[in-house]
Amino acid sequence: MLPNVQWTISKNYLYKSELAILDILSNNKWERPVYFAITVGGDSYMNLDDYFRLDGLAYRLTPIKASNKDGQTGWIDTDILYNNLMNKFTWGGIERKDVYLNENNLRMTMNFRNNFSRLASALIDEGKRDSAVKVLDQCMKVMPAETVPYNVFVLGIIEGYYRAGELKKATEITEKMIKLTQGELDYYLSLDKSNVSTVENETQRAMSVMQELSRLTRQYSQQELSKKIDDKFKIYYEKFITLFPQPQQ
Incomplete structure (x- = not known):
């Protein structure tokens, strides 16, 4: 724990809201917790990111500076985040088929999945594989x-299962993710030239998912599955470069 927090605000102006935050920090003296929502833009963090602890849907400002291997914001106290995700949080029935989830609800689940996978990774780093599972x-x-x-944030769940030694669970989700991604690519690459340009970003994203699935399966010795993905990827890549010619270097 540091005796004080020192940081640099990398701009030459401040909004009233930012002045208010500085005033709170100056007068609070660590007597009450200060949180920043994980859903706001990084500009709102005022370069305090290195002192954030991930507690769920908010980062708590702490007098502890930590770097993260995954490059994401917020260090993790596994006891606190585990208790929040596993015991404190209620989920509103999102697992039920009769509960409607709109676009905003589904977007928020990306944060949830990311938190679960980050916690699992931190637990594995601490040797707590059973808790991670x-x-x-x-x-x-x-x-x-x-x-x-399933979406790109399931990749972290897959890797967590692989790292924890749960190959069956990891492979089951991987195969479902392959099927889903292939369906997306089959659709995107079947469009005529007048429409295919509108889904170039989505196509690239799906291709990236295929590459990451290939990397994960290869890294965790699932060679047969990795080859299956690579073979499919080559077919999609040939179609991709035909529809989206890449600029010459």
């Missing part, structure tokens, strides 16, 4: 594919 299982329980469709 419980965290990943809870994530899949409260946000099943039937109500919260």
Whole structure:
């Protein structure tokens, strides 16, 4: 724990809201917790990111400076985040098929899945594999594919299962993710030239997911599955460069 927090605000102007934050920090003296929502833009953090602890849907400002291996914002106290995600948080029935989730609800689930996967990774780093598996299982329980469709944030769940030695669970989700991504690419690459340009970003994103699935399966010795992904990727890549010619270097 540091005796004080020193940081640089990398701009030459401040908004009233930022002055208010500085006033709070100056007068609070660590007597009450100060939180920043994880859903606001990084500009709102005023370069205090290195002192943030991830507590769930908010970062708590702490007198502790820590760097993260994953490059994401906020260091993790596994006891606190585990208690929040596994015991304190309630999920409003998002696992139920009769509960409607609109676009905003589904967007928020990306943050939830990311928190679960980050916690699992931190627990594995601490040698707590059993706890990590419980965290990943809870994530899949409260946000099943039937109500919260798989997306890029499932990749962290897959890697967590692989790292924890749960190959069967990791492979099951991987195969579902392959099928989903192939369906997306089949659709995107079937469009005629007048429409395909509108989905170039989505196509690139799906291609990136295929590459990451290939990397994960290869890294964790699932060679047969990795080859299956690579073979499919080559086919999609040939179609991709035909529809989206890349600029010459």
